Amino acid sequence: MSATLLSVQTLNGLQLGVLLFLVAAGLTLVFGVMDFINLAHGVQFMIGAYLAAMFTALTDNFFLGLGLALPAALTLGLALEWLVFRHLYARDHLDQVLATFGIILFLNQAVKFVWGAAPLSVPVPTLLSGSIQLMEGLRYPIYRLAVIGAGIAVALLLSLLVSRTRIGMLVRAGAANAPMVSALGVDIGRLFMLVFGFGAMLAGFAGAMVAPLVSVEPGMGDNLLILTFVVIVIGGIGSIRGAFIAALLVGLVDTLGRAFGPLVLRLFLDASAASQAGQALAPMLIYILMAAVLFVRPAGLFPVRR
Amino acid sequence: MKIWDKGFTRGIRGGFLAAVVLAALPAGAAAQEKVRIGLLTTLSGPAATLGQQSRDAFLLAVKTLGGKLGGLEADIVVVDDELKPDVAVTRARGLVERDKVDFVVGPIFSNILIAIHKPVTDAGAFLISPNAGTSNFAGRQCHPNFFVASYQNDQNHEVMGKYAQDKGFKKVFLLAPNYQAGKDSLAGFKRHFKGEIVGEEYVPLNTADFSGELAKIAAAKPDAFFTFMPGGLGVNLVRQYHQAGLASTIPFLSAFTVDESTLPAQKEAALGFFGGSNWAPDMKNAQSEAFVTAYEAAFGTVPGSYAMHGYDAALLIDAAIRTAGGKVSDRNALRAGLRKADFTSLRGDFRMGANHYPVQDFYVVQVVRRPDGKYATSLRQKVFDDYVDAYAKDCQMRAN
Secondary structure, eight states: OOHHHHHHHHHHHHHHHHHHHHHHHHHHHHHHHHOOOOTTHHHHHHHHHHHHHHHHHHHSOHHHHHHHHHHHHHHHHHHHHHHTGGGTTTSOHHHHHHHHHHHHHHHHHHHHHHHOSSOBOOOOOGGGOOEEEEETTEEEEHHHHHHHHHHHHHHHHHHHHHHHSHHHHHHHHHHHOHHHHHHTTOOHHHHHHHHHHHHHHHHHHHHHHHTTTSOBOTTHHHHHHHHHHHHHHHHOTTOHHHHHHHHHHHHHHHHHHHHHHHHHHTTTSOHHHHHHHHHHHGGGHHHHHHHHHHHHOTTOSSOOOO | OHHHHHHHHHHHHHHHHHHHHHHHHHHHHHHSOEEEEEEEEOOSSTTHHHHHHHHHHHHHHHHHTTTEETTEEEEEEEEEOTTOHHHHHHHHHIIIIISOOSEEEOOSSHHHHHHHHHHHHHTTOEEEESSOOOHHHHTTTOOTTEEESSOOTTHHHHHHHHHHHHHTOOEEEEEEESSHHHHHHHHHHHHHOOSEEEEEEEEOTTOOOOHHHHHHHHHHOOSEEEEOOOTHHHHHHHHHHHHTTOTTTSOEEESSSSSTTTHHHHGGGGTTOEEEESOOTTOOSHHHHHHHHHHHHHHSSOOOHHHHHHHHHHHHHHHHHHHTTTOTTOHHHHHHHHHHOOSOBTTBSEEEOTTSSEEEEEEEEEEEEOTTSOEEEEEEEEEEEEEOOTTGGGOOOOOO
């Protein structure tokens, strides 16, 4: 194990972390502010990727495609909120889970209907297509660095928005006590809609950002959704800061665990057993992390005070 | 209300008509025998492109033969197995029990094959696989009513192992998804490769980001890299392998990873990558060239081996019925016809082995950009000639 390999894997972990954060930010707000479980949040990630793929193909420019995909993802999020989700806020969690699960099935099929079942691909924008030499034999793509940068920039922007603006104050107040905010004369329905649309757009942004890295295909958001729930539970539901820290933690633990778990185990076991056990343990690590965090802090790392 | 009413009565009338026709069928069938075929492939989910290629090519073959197979009018029912074994079993039962098909052609995936094998063969129908060829049915569990038009699953991996050995690669890094087919794949590769394995990694089936594995490959500095990453997995791996700059330094050997079903998404990232196959769209023979031209004209995409196997499955059935003298009800005659396999395969050299798996040639193929800008695999060199799979010796085939 060399220091360069460690730094490359750390970068990989960071990149997974910021992606998780972009999706988790919307989810934690929706869950925290509205007490609404939205399983369909992963689908909005997928929609963002498809929209970016479509607009990039149409305009022949990734940045233009991204610029068009964001408002489209926002519109779609608002439309879904208006058509489906707002009728579910008052109902219990089981109804919400069932309805949003239905949305997953519906949109996964709809995507197949519109764009076909074959995976789509988005070329890496030429401006960011190069790579830099990080270790012998491995060049790290600049685009991946750009994803990390963009994720951190969005996180900063979001924290400013939440902690320094009036709308952010309302969102924080809503997360702490929604009926009281409503009683003080704030149109809570509109606030919910705004939060929801914004969350959908962030998830769409994450999807658009990964489109040049992974294949855009139906169901691509479903796997991410589970990780995202782990993130918001670790971070404390409703907390943006918690989501950021937890996302980076999960990204790093997952990536480094996969990369170095077998190496660490080799200190105690022989090579083939270490590789076997390491591969079995690596996917479990984040759940072990979650259990450990919940054991010490049952409401997550940064619980929202109620 | 009126429209609904009209539709309703028409529905009743139509149903009545169908009942009359159905009742009259046995008499009609005696005069003009028909062949009934159930096409069961994966038509939904991320892997749907594979099933679509197979189905499209099979139907194209029947169309080319004038809507007939072996001179008999072909009745074809197409069903989707949804890549779920339980759904596939229900649909397969429906085909043999309700539709009374003579042949079930399918499926694409091995887990589906294992699920539908018994219901179909128990009902006395023939099962023709246009893709999946598991080791159990090639060996001890070989069955007189089961035929494979494609290959035994291990063979494409063995091609790459043999190629790596012949090329003199000393150190190879292996990567596969963590499930049965992934483990079989690497075992198949190792059957002919005797050099050092510097890394053998298994990743979850839903992996989208391979950056961690790519860093390990770069650190291990192998002479070559071998992988089995079907479908979307392969699209991600190939593009990221290219982006990480490994494509120019470490040769990329693969099976079911760079083919015509994934190349439209991989494009230039896959250029120069190697695969093992029994066919490529640029194979030089008249029947293959005609097929590729017709397929591209009809569907606008380059056919892959999934399509070729679908087409050959139709030709195989056509030849079997012809050999049996058009008597579909005579199962023994049909079986003799399937064993004889008296047709000109798109892949040229082809015969049916004793275990009902093909005996054929295997090649190394490489991804190229064709003059028209589309990406396709291209034959490079023959690795195995008249290759019999490793399990055939365990098969004691019953006569019927």
